[in-house]
Amino acid sequence: MYCVKCGAVNDDNAVQCVLCGVPLRRPDAPANPPQAQYPPQAQYPPQPQYPQQPQYPQQPQYPQRPPVQPQYPPPGYGYGYPFPAPVQVPNLLVPAVLITVLCCPLLGIPAIVYASQANSKAAIGDAYGAQSAANSAKVWCWIAGILGFVVNVFAFVMGIAAEVAKTPSGLGR
Numbered sequence: 001m002y003c004v005k006c007g008a009v010n011d012d013n014a015v016q017c018v019l020c021g022v023p024l025r026r027p028d029a030p031a032n033p034p035q036a037q038y039p040p041q042a043q044y045p046p047q048p049q050y051p052q053q054p055q056y057p058q059q060p061q062y063p064q065r066p067p068v069q070p071q072y073p074p075p076g077y078g079y080g081y082p083f084p085a086p087v088q089v090p091n092l093l094v095p096a097v098l099i100t101v102l103c104c105p106l107l108g109i110p111a112i113v114y115a116s117q118a119n120s121k122a123a124i125g126d127a128y129g130a131q132s133a134a135n136s137a138k139v140w141c142w143i144a145g146i147l148g149f150v151v152n153v154f155a156f157v158m159g160i161a162a163e164v165a166k167t168p169s170g171l172g173r
């Protein structure tokens, strides 16, 4: 039920509002039936002289309380998962392949192997195996990425050095 004062959602048999503490009507008291579905009732005939009659304030006779909604459990907690449940691990296959192709073809291969192991173990619900394989894949991604980067930078610098060395006006000659 909803608090009549502040609108907070309270338990149906709550004695007072959890938010503002206003006493709530007991559910076993004679309560009004839910009236939210009643169409707005034109109880008063159209009165064109209404602005001249302030003694008829436009008061809604029935407070528009929203209908009580069924209490569904939050999704994803214990419902509908077949056993074994698939395990969520980071999918490292794409970064592993990218690192292998772009940085280091040799050291990237273990990253691909571990990443695919993580995916297959996650698919069969092996949470521990999937997580450890994913960790291994991550480590190999870092190794391959860093080493590939270093090797590429080294080759680049050596290429520049070779060019400089070939130039007669270069440094060191």
Ligand SMILES: [Zn+2]
Binding pocket: 003, 004, 005, 006, 007, 008, 017, 018, 019, 020, 021, 022
């Ligand atoms: Zn309240």
